[in-house]
Amino acid sequence: MASSPIILLVLCAGLLPATPRATAPGPLPEPVQSQVRRGSSSRLIRSTRQDLKSLQHEEKRLRTSRVSFDQERRSQIAQLLDRLTRSQSSDPDFPRELESTLLSLLGTALDQGDRKPEARERWDLLAQMVQDAMGQTLLPGALDRLREEVLMSERGGPSALRAAVARLLAEDRTARTTMALLASHRASSELLANTCLDSLVGRREEPVHALFMRELEPRGKTPLVDPRKLARAEQHFSVVPLAEDSPSAAKLADWIAGRLMSQSWRAACRAVALCRGLADEAVVPALIEALGLWQGRADSGVPVRRTMHEISEELKDRSGRNIGTDPRRWQVWWRGVQNGTVSRRASPSQGGAETTTAGFFGIRPASDRIVFVIDNSGSMDAAFLGGTGTGTTSHTRYKEAIEQLEGCLKLLGPKTRFDLVLFSSGSKSWKKRLVPATNSYIQGAKAWLRNHAPSGGTGLRQGVKEALRMNTRGNLDLERLEADTVVILCDGGTDTGSAWVEPFLRDINSEARLLFHAVRIGGAGDGTLQALALGSGGRCVDVDG
Structure with a gap:
């Protein structure tokens, strides 16, 4: 009987070598993996180096005033800062080189803003961008090192660099930093002095209070004080309470009393703002006396509503009482406080009624x-x-x-x-x-x-x-x-x-x-x-x- 073709096929197939089963590719040999990692790391280092070089180039052009900090340059620098702060470069020199570049750029922003007040808004924006980037990239201990090596050192570099460090130290409230800022404030550079003042605002040490008291007084032959110095002193004294036995407290109280009686409503309103850190005994009598003076000016037709309102609001904040702008009523309250027959602060039920809110969409300005x-x-x-x-x-x-x-x-x-x-x-x-x-x-x-x-x-x-x-x-x-x-x-x-x-x-x-x-x-x-x-x-x- 003839053989079946199917049986022959099966027998022949059994004689063929077996086809190997497909398997997943195994890991690359370690030498190959190491070579891949080195290549990737090298590309990252080169890319990061190029970004750093581009940022250094932009800083130099801005520092030498070859270009302005316009919207296009802002976008370019923002992209560079974003890539550099997120970089995972393994280059051991990168962190310090980035720190140096960012510090230079921050100094340039501060310097250009100081030189060009009309464009200060744009330079302030750049300074904040750079400061934010430095907050993400500074190494541990970097601020202490920069304080000693740049701010305090006679070889610390240009004043713009030292000003950049002073700006970074604003939130460091240690005694060492406060001493460094006070010492550096005496530098001949106006930029460095002003930046140190900005970073000293709100510190509670007596030498700081004494410094801001000096800022309130005119220098040289001119009777006027630089408005920026006045603004810094106001910012400081309006947020820092002064101890009653502080020498600066007594001097500030005398300064306030004189300005409250000024012919200038601006000077009087600034004095009100500056008295917020002083005790009641130091300023309440002067506030009540000034209220009577300005009331007399109002009776003679001088527009004083805003000034009287601010004085009475300060008294209201201190007493919890809403008894208006009549100085006689405030005198009665203060005499009662001194005699012990009236509480210093009223309970909520004693505060008095608020004034009407009718006016321009609910706003009734206390002004004329x-x-x-x-x-x-x-x-x-x-x-x-x-x-x-x-x-x-x-x-x-x-x-x-x-x-x-x-x-x-x-x-x-x-x-x-x-x-x-x-x-x-x-x-x-x-x-x-x-x-x-x-x-x-x-x-x-x-x-x-x-x-x-x-x-x-x-x-x-x-x-x-x-x-x-x-x-x-x-x-x-x-x-x-x-x-x-x-x-x-x-x-x-x-x-x-x-x-x-x-x-x-x-x-x-x-x-x-x-x-x-x-x-x-x-x-x-x-x-x-x-x-x-x-x-x-x-x-x-x-x-x-």
């Missing part, structure tokens, strides 16, 4: 010299979701603002003087001077506002400059600035954001001493209104709309 800065951008033409015309397109945010302004001015009365500023893509003033809140001027203000229909962007910063009568170079003329209070209405995010506010409050408003109140209509915003109001001591309210 006000500039209203009103948003005139296109979004103000949207329907207002509150008030008499709820939800109707005929009653817009802008129309509501006009109605609120009229009611506020009538409430404040003709002894109050005011002006208006509109801002959108630009800004414009109504009178460029303060006028009394009489009915004729109120009606004129309404007509002017109605003649300017909302349109354009939200250039709040330009509106603030217009309110301060600042020139195109950003310079402030206090002789032209009549107002002591600014009330802002805005309905959303601004064209420039909020980064400019802190430098503005520190470098410009510390001298102008304007109080900013703000109203935000709707839920949008970028923090600018809150920063202006809270940073100057004012209020910021939100309004549905």
Whole structure:
């Protein structure tokens, strides 16, 4: 019988060698793995080196003023800083080289900002970027080493480098660092001296208090004190309590008493701010006496409402009592405290009633010299979701603002003087001077506002400059600035954001001493209104709309 083809195939298949089963690839030999790691590490080192070299190049160009720190350069440097702070380079020299580069860049930012006040906002931003990067990359013990090798050493390098170290030491409250900052403050470099002062603010050692007391006094033949020195001293003494037996406390109390009686409302208001770290016995009698003096000036027609309000608010904070601006009532309270017949601080039920909140969207400024800065951008033409015309397109945010302004001015009365500023893509003033809140001027203000229909962007910063009568170079003329209070209405995010506010409050408003109140209509915003109001001591309210 013939053989079956199937049986033959099976027999033949059994004679063939077996095909090996597929298996997963095994690990590379150790020499190969080591070579791969070395190659990857080398590429990382080269990439990191290139970024570091690029950052050093940018620092040199900024230091020699070959380029400006504009938006494009900010973006480039931010990317370099991000990559360098996240780098896992195994190069042992990298941490110290990065530290040196960042320190140079921080010094350049501080130096350029000091040389170019008109551009200080941008340089401050760069300084903060670099400081944040150094906070992530400094090795343990680096601040102590930099303090000794750079700040304290006569061979520590250029003043900008030493100023950079002084800036980094601001949060180090050790006695050694305080002594180093005090000693370095005496350097001939103004940049280094000022940076040391900034880092000394808020420290509680008596030599620090004595230093800031000296900053309050005029130098040389001029009777004036540098506004920046005044601002630093105010910042220090307003946050640090002074012991009653402190020599600086007695000197500060005498300084405050003299300024409270000044003809200048700005000097008096600064004195109020400076007294917050002193005991009641040191300043309360001077505050009550000053209140009587300013009351007499008010009776003679001098606009003093803001000054009297700030003095009475300080007394209210100390006593827990809301008994107004009448100096006689405060005298009765203080005599009772001295005699032991009246408690120093009132219980909540004894505090007194708060003043009315009626006014401009709930804000009633304690002032008789006000500039209203009103948003005139296109979004103000949207329907207002509150008030008499709820939800109707005929009653817009802008129309509501006009109605609120009229009611506020009538409430404040003709002894109050005011002006208006509109801002959108630009800004414009109504009178460029303060006028009394009489009915004729109120009606004129309404007509002017109605003649300017909302349109354009939200250039709040330009509106603030217009309110301060600042020139195109950003310079402030206090002789032209009549107002002591600014009330802002805005309905959303601004064209420039909020980064400019802190430098503005520190470098410009510390001298102008304007109080900013703000109203935000709707839920949008970028923090600018809150920063202006809270940073100057004012209020910021939100309004549905």
